[in-house]
Amino acid sequence: MADYGLKISKAGYDVKTATDKDFIFTSKYTAFKIFAEYTGTITFVTDGTTAEGSTTITHDLGYKPAFLIMLGTASALDQLPFNRTSSAVYWGFSTTSIVRLGGFIVSATNVTFNYKIVVYIEDVPV
Numbered sequence: 001m002a003d004y005g006l007k008i009s010k011a012g013y014d015v016k017t018a019t020d021k022d023f024i025f026t027s028k029y030t031a032f033k034i035f036a037e038y039t040g041t042i043t044f045v046t047d048g049t050t051a052e053g054s055t056t057i058t059h060d061l062g063y064k065p066a067f068l069i070m071l072g073t074a075s076a077l078d079q080l081p082f083n084r085t086s087s088a089v090y091w092g093f094s095t096t097s098i099v100r101l102g103g104f105i106v107s108a109t110n111v112t113f114n115y116k117i118v119v120y121i122e123d124v125p126v
Contacts, residue, residue: 032120035065042071043112044105051111054102059119064094066120069101071113092117094124 005027009015013022020026036059044051059065069092070077080090080101090103099117 032066032122035059035061035119035121038099038115038117038119040115041112042101042115043110044103044107045110046107048108049106051105051107051109052103054100055115056098056100057117057119058098059094060097061119061121061123062096063123064096065099066122066124067092067094067099068118068120069099070116070118071101074114077114077116094119 006025007015007018007023007027008025009018010022010024015023020028025031038057040055042053042055044053069080071080071090072078080092087106088103090101092099092101094100099119101115101117105111
């Protein structure tokens with residue numbers, strides 16, 4: 001089989017001799033294609049013991065797309081799912097028109113996080 005396609009190697013590696021792990025990109029493998037990225041803040045509002053919140057973005061693709069959700073502070077976003085504790089649960093799902101992010105936190109005060117949602121053009125296999 002011929003060795004052809006698009007390859008971009010990491011700095012310091014010769015694209016002609018580099019191994020797969022030394023590539024930034026290679027067309028040898030399928031890559032997700034980004035449809036859109038959404039950023040914002042989500043506030044979890046407390047009832048005195050538990051804070052709850054959710055946010056919805058609209059994509060209107062007509063099918064359930066693959067997606068990635070990151071949640072955290074302005075300086076550090078973590079990909080969902082991340083360490084679940086007994087004091088917090090975060091979730092996300094997609095439909096044919098939206099991606100929704102939400103969760104519950106044990107907290108006596110309101111809590112606000114930054115989020116980033118990446119929606120891919122690929123659909124979720126059924």
